[in-house]
Amino acid sequence: MAILNVVTEPADILLAEAKPVTKFDAKLHKLLDDMYETMVESEGVGIAAPQVNQSLQAVIVLMNIDSEEEEEILELINPEIVQYSTDTNVDLEGCLSIPEQFGDVERANGVRVEFEDRFGKTYKLEAIGYDARVIQHEIDHLHGVLFTTKASKMYTPEEMADMFGEEE
Ligand SMILES: [Zn+2]
Numbered sequence: 001m002a003i004l005n006v007v008t009e010p011a012d013i014l015l016a017e018a019k020p021v022t023k024f025d026a027k028l029h030k031l032l033d034d035m036y037e038t039m040v041e042s043e044g045v046g047i048a049a050p051q052v053n054q055s056l057q058a059v060i061v062l063m064n065i066d067s068e069e070e071e072e073i074l075e076l077i078n079p080e081i082v083q084y085s086t087d088t089n090v091d092l093e094g095c096l097s098i099p100e101q102f103g104d105v106e107r108a109n110g111v112r113v114e115f116e117d118r119f120g121k122t123y124k125l126e127a128i129g130y131d132a133r134v135i136q137h138e139i140d141h142l143h144g145v146l147f148t149t150k151a152s153k154m155y156t157p158e159e160m161a162d163m164f165g166e167e168e
Contacts, residue, residue: 001030004038004052006096013050014097015144018057021077024120028058032075032118035060044096046134048141051097059138066130074125076115079139085110091130092155093137093147102160103151107133 007013021028031054039047045065049056059079063072087109094102110128113135117123127135137147148154155163 001033001037003041004034006038006042006047007051007053008097008099009146011097013053013055014141014146016050016055017144018048018050018055018142020057021116024077024116024118028056028077029118031056032058032060036073039096042096046138047096048138050141050144057142059142061131061134061138063127063131063134065134075118076113076135076139077118077120079113079115079135079142081111081136081139082114083112084108085128085132089129089133090152091133093133093151095137095147097141098146098148100157101148101154103148103154105133105137105147105150106152107136111135113139 035047035049035052038052039060046059046061049058057078059076061074061076063074065071085108088106089109090104090106092102093105109132110126111132113125115123
């Protein structure tokens with residue numbers, strides 16, 4: 001596996017519609033393995049292929065990070081959100097491609113997603129709360145949408161430090 005370069009804005013690929021995955025081959029599997037390693041190295045909770053300069057509809061999300069349950073890695077290939085809950089919540093988001101910027105984003109509290117795994121097998125999934133937020137953020141990347149365009153409020157590094165305390 002390898003750590004990949006994370007594309008940061010401004011970059012055209014971050015604003016582009018990603019291409020559907022059609023080949024579920026060793027090349028895709030290597031990309032997914034590398035994306036995972038890159039996400040862990042960057043301390044992210046999700047990563048989308050366009051963020052490592054690949055125009056492909058593939059994301060990795062870390063589930064259960066705010067719950068008692070064990071963390072779970074989920075690979076979503078050609079994912080589509082087929083239903084959004086009507087109830088929403090507002091929470092803080094950041095992005096590996098937009099370093100040191102954080103903002104409040106309103107998201108659906110729950111989503112239903114159809115997707116394929118790395119072998120092309122089709123699945124359906126329901127997620128709520130923070131899991132649903134991570135999924136929505138990462139799938140937005142496949143459609144060239146960044147959280148900064150949806151944020152109702154952005155915070156300066158100073159405001160972040162005031163809210164969460166200085167690091168070190
Ligand atoms: Zn992001």
